[in-house]
Amino acid sequence: MTLRINHRYAIEEAELDLSYIAARGPGGQNVNKVATAAQLRFDLFGSPSLPDEVKARAIPIAGSRLTQDGIIVLTADRFRTQLANRRDAIERLLAILAEAAVRPTIRRATKPSKAAKARRVEAKAKRGTIKAGRGRVRED
Template sequence: MIRITGRISLDPREIEVSFIRASGPGGQNVNKVATAVQLRFDVRQSPSLPDDVRARLEKLAGNRLTLDGVLILTAQQHRSQERNRQDAIDRLAALIRQAAVAPKARRPTRPTLGSKKRRLEAKGQRSTVKSLRRVRSSDD
């Protein structure tokens, strides 16, 4: 089991890993060896995720989520398959960890009297500076 949080663990069988060729520079090695990793995780069908975490994960995934609800992560930073595989799994775990934390509800606040006064004073000073820059016509 892959431990994500205290209450969430993933079964490694839920994660599908395939190896692909990495893009970008790298000499002849990049053309011969499939070191990049493409990780697929079915968010909608996963029995390991609670409903609230699933909904937040879908929102966090953005365009990495297919229409079928499969999250696709690609890792190609390292030169070895194993390190890229571990990097992809770590990134998946971090994304699920982030989705596991419910966002705090924003409590509306009002600016303090002091901050209102400071803002108006700054506006007045700026207005004075700009008015001094104006070109005065000879008619004035």
């Protein structure tokens, strides 16, 4: 099955390695018996679906969830069922990759026009005269 990141990129579900571990938190007596927390592993560096530029932008976004081998590890244990935790882990991975898929806009340096410079200087001069009029009034 294909998982869509955005209109441009997608990854195959076969690239994900999902396992289930014992969860902490809510679950009552089941918390000790059933492995409901989902642990998702995604090999970012080895993924054939993503271009290098997206992989490079995903590194700082993944942060501490990225191992030195380039594997993103996400643990989802917010919910009481395996299915809900699996969905949560996949959604979180897709959110990381969707953020990485957005190209940053490049800022181009611009110069103010002559008219804008003149308006700025004029406003500064006007403000200066207002401030110069403040202060103690001298009695002659």
